[in-house]
Amino acid sequence: MIRCQSLSWGAPGQPLTSPLSLEFDSGSLTAIIGANGCGKSSLLKVIAGLQKPLAGNVALSVPxxxxxxxxxxxxxxDRQFPISLEELICAGFWGRRLSTRLRAQRLKDALENWHLSGLGERPLMALSGGELQRALLARLSLTDAPVLLLDEPHAALDELGQQLLWQHIHTWHGEGRTLVVVCHDLAAVRQHIPQTLLIKNRECVFGASNELIQQTPHTQVA
Incomplete structure (x- = not known):
C-alpha cells in the first residue's frame, strides 16, 4: 500500500499540482499519465524517497x-561507468542473502527471460538502448520487492521488448505486488493497466483507465 496525504512536490515555492491525497492499494496496478513536465517522474521519486515533498507525506506498508x-x-x-551488463543486473541482489548457486540460477533466468543471454560481459557503453532497458528491467526483476515503481519502462524497447515488459508486469501484478507505472502510451494503458492517475492543468484525477482516457482523448502525454 502507498498512501499519499496532502502531498505536494516540485521546486521550492512552485508545487507542480494541487495537494494529492490518494491511496494505491496493495496489489494494485496503476498508470500515471500527463504532459511532459507535469510532475509524473517527480511523484515517483517522492514516493521512492529520492526527492523530498514540499508538503504532506507518503506512507508505505513496507520498508x-x-x-x-x-x-x-x-x-x-552513466553509460560510461565501467561495469558490464551482468554486473548491472546483479545489483538487483543488493541487500539479499542468497547462496552462490541460487544467485547464479536467478541471474541465468533473468538473462533468458529478458532475451539477454550471451550479452553478460558487454560494457554498458556497448549496449543498444533497448538492450540497456531490458537489463534495467532484469535488475528490477531480481529484487523481489513487493512495491515496484517504473518510470517509462517501455522507453527504447522494440516490439518484442514491449511484449516482454507487459508480460512481466502482468506476472508481477498476479503475484500481488503493487505497481505504479509512468507511461505515455495511452493505448497500452487502456489495454494493460486498470486504473490511472492523470495529471493535467496542475490537477490530479484518479479513475478507471478506460473511462479516464475516454473522457480526455486529446490529453498530450510524454
Whole structure:
C-alpha cells in the first residue's frame, strides 16, 4: 500500500499540482499519465524517497529500503561507468542473502527471460538502448520487492521488448505486488493497466483507465 496525504512536490515555492491525497492499494496496478513536465517522474521519486515533498507525506506498508524498487529513466544512468551488463543486473541482489548457486540460477533466468543471454560481459557503453532497458528491467526483476515503481519502462524497447515488459508486469501484478507505472502510451494503458492517475492543468484525477482516457482523448502525454 502507498498512501499519499496532502502531498505536494516540485521546486521550492512552485508545487507542480494541487495537494494529492490518494491511496494505491496493495496489489494494485496503476498508470500515471500527463504532459511532459507535469510532475509524473517527480511523484515517483517522492514516493521512492529520492526527492523530498514540499508538503504532506507518503506512507508505505513496507520498508522503503527492502520493500520498494524503482526503475528510473535510463537517461539518468552513466553509460560510461565501467561495469558490464551482468554486473548491472546483479545489483538487483543488493541487500539479499542468497547462496552462490541460487544467485547464479536467478541471474541465468533473468538473462533468458529478458532475451539477454550471451550479452553478460558487454560494457554498458556497448549496449543498444533497448538492450540497456531490458537489463534495467532484469535488475528490477531480481529484487523481489513487493512495491515496484517504473518510470517509462517501455522507453527504447522494440516490439518484442514491449511484449516482454507487459508480460512481466502482468506476472508481477498476479503475484500481488503493487505497481505504479509512468507511461505515455495511452493505448497500452487502456489495454494493460486498470486504473490511472492523470495529471493535467496542475490537477490530479484518479479513475478507471478506460473511462479516464475516454473522457480526455486529446490529453498530450510524454
Amino acid at each position: 522503503r529500503q527492502s520493500g520498494l524498487s524503482f526503475l528510473p529513466q535510463q537517461q539518468h544512468l
